[in-house]
Amino acid sequence: MARIRETADTSGLHTAARLSVAPMMDWTDRHCRALHRRLSRHALLYTEMVTAPALVRGGALHLLDHAEDEHPVALQLGGSDPAELAQAARLGAEAGYDEINLNVGCPSDRVQSGTFGAVLMETPGLVADCCAAMIAAQPREVTVKCRIGVDAQDPETVLPDFLDRVRAAGVRRVIVHARKAWLQGLSPRQNRDVPPLDHDLVTRMKARFPDLHLSVNGGIASLDAVRSYLDAGLDGVMVGRAAYHRPAEILAAADRRIFGVRGPDATPEAAARAMLPHIEAHLARGGKLQQVTRHMLGLFAGRPGARAWRRVLSDGAHRPGAGPELVEAALAQLGEVQGAA
CATH class of the missing domain: 1.20.120.1460 (Four Helix Bundle (Hemerythrin (Met), subunit A))
Structure with a gap:
């Protein structure tokens, strides 16, 4: 287990979040993160989603294992019970993670049956309660990864209300996957591609919520695209499948191009x-x-x-x-x- 860090470096995390690698089930385990860290020293890395029940009720603390050289690294949690998420967040902080992230975006059937993931877009008040409990329980920054809406919801209405509620709960950084999740009628795989992207909506949310650190996620496949979204005013960009399938293309020049670090690119x-x-x-x-x-x-x-x-x-x-x-x-x-x- 990594050593416990006593305080969170929020400013450093906000810088690292200029470019992050998305949490991806079965992919972003500790071996994947080890490779990504050897390509970029500064990008923010995320774990696979770990469910709060697995940690709190199942005692599966091995799921928190990570190496010291992975930092900055964030733990993504799945769950919908505020007290249980608070306890899981505390365990994550004690394990040494720099950030605790709440999954409000995964559309899988298993996640829906547990009443967490993207289905929580339908209950923003509960999400706010979960975030408030997680923030109160431990010293790390609590963030949220969400969709722009689910099923028949109107993202123009749903997303600003969602952001307003989690901000009121104390959240200061949100990653928005700029697609709806269709909980009825599409598979998890289809939900990664079929619903249309609306990156412009996320950009408009940054103008509406200038105090929030907003990262955009979804369909971003090159370092040039990352730069374009940062130049457009967004605080961060999260890259998923492209960073996994073509890690050197996304990460090898990132320290120089995204973080301004002098020196040769990784190879x-x-x-x-x-x-x-x-x-x-x-x-x-x-x-x-x-x-x-x-x-x-x-x-x-x-x-x-x-x-x-x-x-x-x-x-x-x-x-x-x-x-x-x-x-x-x-x-x-x-x-x-x-x-x-």
Whole structure:
């Protein structure tokens, strides 16, 4: 478990939130975050959603495990009971997370049945109560990730009312996925693509709520796009699938272009080699290579040799005894393809 941090660095978090990587179930685990951190030292990283009942009732504190070098890193919680969320937030703060985020955006059936995620857009008063309880329970900043509405709701009406209520509860930073969630009729996968995006609505909300730190999320697929939204006046941009499938494209130049840090950009080759100690430590704890390398497949996306890189890792990582030497072999194969190009 990471060491406990006594105070939250809110100003530093607000800077880090200029670019963040979205919480994504089955993807943004600690191995994924380790890779992303080796590409950017400054972007804000999020965990997969962890449910408050799993922590409070199930005692699954291993879900809070993370490394010290992941910071700045935020814990995303799912739930709808204020007292339970308060206790879960306290556990997250004690585990050392820099931020506690409430999920009000996930549309999956499992989340709906638990009365949390996107369905909470229908009960903004309850969301406000949850946020107030989480804020009162611990010292970390509490943030919210939401949709612009669900089903037949009118986002022009629903979103400003939602923001007003969570602001009154003490929330000062909100990430808005600029799509509706259709809880009836669309699968979770379809909800990531089918509902139309309305980034302009989020930009208008920034003008209406200038005191809120607002980040936009949804369909943002390049660092140029990130810059354009920041230049348009938004405080932050959260990137999801593009950061996972093409991590170097989004993160390798981010410290220079988004955070103004001087020096050379990260490279995917250096990031891959920097993962070797992480891999060795994971294997020493009884882990499997594929649990790490599955997050590294897109590291060279769009570059000569990317297919060879993926093939070597995909074919070999699941084999008994596979270790860091497979990553070295994949890098060598990549170099051979690039040299022949």
